[in-house]
Amino acid sequence: MSAPTRGSSARRVALMTREGYGMLESAVRLLVAACLERGVELCAVRGDIGSADLEASGLLLIDHDPREPSVDLVVTLGGDGTILRALRAFAGTGVPVFALNFGQVGFLATAEADDLAGTFGRALDGEFECLDVPAVTVHVDGEEAEHFGVNDVSLHRQTGTRVAELGYGVDGAIIGAVRCDGLVACTPAGSTGYNLAGGGPIMAWGVAGYGVSFIAPHSLTARSIVAAPTDQLIVENRGQGALDVLVDGRETGVELRPGRRAVLGYRTDAAVLAQLPGATFYARLREKFGHLRG
Numbered sequence: 473m474s475a476p477t478r479g480s481s482a483r484r485v486a487l488m489t490r491e492g493y494g495m496l497e498s499a500v501r502l503l504v505a506a507c508l509e510r511g512v513e514l515c516a517v518r519g520d521i522g523s524a525d526l527e528a529s530g531l532l533l534i535d536h537d538p539r540e541p542s543v544d545l546v547v548t549l550g551g552d553g554t555i556l557r558a559l560r561a562f563a564g565t566g567v568p569v570f571a572l573n574f575g576q577v578g579f580l581a582t583a584e585a586d587d588l589a590g591t592f593g594r595a596l597d598g599e600f601e602c603l604d605v606p607a608v609t610v611h612v613d614g615e616e617a618e619h620f621g622v623n624d625v626s627l628h629r630q631t632g633t634r635v636a637e638l639g640y641g642v643d644g645a646i647i648g649a650v651r652c653d654g655l656v657a658c659t660p661a662g663s664t665g666y667n668l669a670g671g672g673p674i675m676a677w678g679v680a681g682y683g684v685s686f687i688a689p690h691s692l693t694a695r696s697i698v699a700a701p702t703d704q705l706i707v708e709n710r711g712q713g714a715l716d717v718l719v720d721g722r723e724t725g726v727e728l729r730p731g732r733r734a735v736l737g738y739r740t741d742a743a744v745l746a747q748l749p750g751a752t753f754y755a756r757l758r759e760k761f762g763h764l765r766g
Contacts, residue, residue: 481598482545486567487516487531488558489549489574496574499549499588504531506592515543543567545746547595549585551575552623552665556720559605559622559743568602570595570746579664579760582747591748600746606701607742608657608682610717613732620739621719623662627728628654628687633713635690642703650694654687654715655707657736661745664757666721672696677753682738705736 485507489496500521507514515532548558548571555571555578562569572591573581582600583591594600607620619625629636639649658667660675663683668674672685673696684705685696699705707728709715714727717734728734 480544481510482512482543482596484513484515484543485545485547485596486543487514487520487547487549488554488561489516489520490554496549499572499574499585500531502588503547503592506589506596510596512596545570545595547592548572548581549574551578552580553721555580556622559745560620560720563607563620563622563743566744568600568744568746570600577760579756580661580745582745582751594748595746600748603677603745603747604741605661605743605745606659606680606682607739608659608662609737609739610657610719610734612717612726612728612734615726617726619717619719619724619726620742621662622659622743623665623720624656624658624667625736626654626656626666626687626718626721627707627715627734628718629711629715630713634711636709636713636715637711638686639708639710640684641706642697642699644706647697648694649710650686651690652686652688652694656683656685656687657705658683658685659738662720664761673698674757680740682736684736699738701738701740703738707734707736708732709734 515534518533546558546562546567546569548554558569571581572583574585607622608625609618609620610625611618635651637651641647656667659682660677660679663675667683667685670685670687672683675683680701681698683698686694709728709730709732712730714729717724717726
């Protein structure tokens with residue numbers, strides 16, 4: 473992530489959330505009130521909001537794309553899944569995503585679900601910093617589309633298949649081969665997710681580059697790699713079964729079949745994350761992971 477820049481006050485805001493959080497409706501009403509007080513238009517996708525009478529309170533409900541009409545701020549109420557969905561939806565637009573945690577960990581969220589009125593006011597008044605969020609990209613031989621993950625891209629052997637064998641190298645230089653259940657390539661923001669669970673390195677948000685780690689490697693020498701932003705990781709499926717390609721834990725429908733290659737890389741400035749001033753990476757690391765509490 474690059475150095476933060478100052479936010480600006482909002483005129484039209486998109487709300488992204490999902491049903492199932494106990495405080496959701498009251499939180500939405502507080503956000504609606506904060507928007508009305510400032511003359512800010514607030515819109516949300518109809519399927520995200522469970523209460524029909526919220527429309528009468530001043531919330532504009534739209535049927536499909538949260539990017540239409542155009543907005544200058546996104547507010548999310550949810551966990552990391554909701555935040556990632558918003559970052560992907562608004563990737564490439566330059567619109568900042570201001571996330572409040574209504575989930576379990578919420579590592580990407582800038583605030584918890586308390587003092588909502590004050591937090592909403594700061595968001596709408598532009599009292600936040602904007603961080604450019606990178607992504608990991610993946611393209612598989614024979615496929616037209618390139619996919620990207622804000623947290624990570626992962627390759628998984630399919631259920632019922634034998635252990636995968638992956639050959640891998642960077643920019644044409646072969647590094648080696650490893651028998652494993654798959655591979656995870658993560659951004660710094662995603663390094664505390666699936667990557668960390670598999671023993672990969674924690675990467676501070678200021679690091680330019682992406683991490684690569686193996687899932688259940690059958691080797692004592694398979695080690696994680698931190699690749700440079702310009703590095704292209706080439707992964708070849710040398711096994712007998714196909715691997716599924718996932719981005720941010722979601723299936724793409726793409727397979728890495730035997731004999732084919734996947735090219736993974738680093739995409740700068742994919743999305744924009746809004747953060748309250750003073751919310752450092754290391755303070756967040758301490759607060760979000762209980763075993764790191766001092």
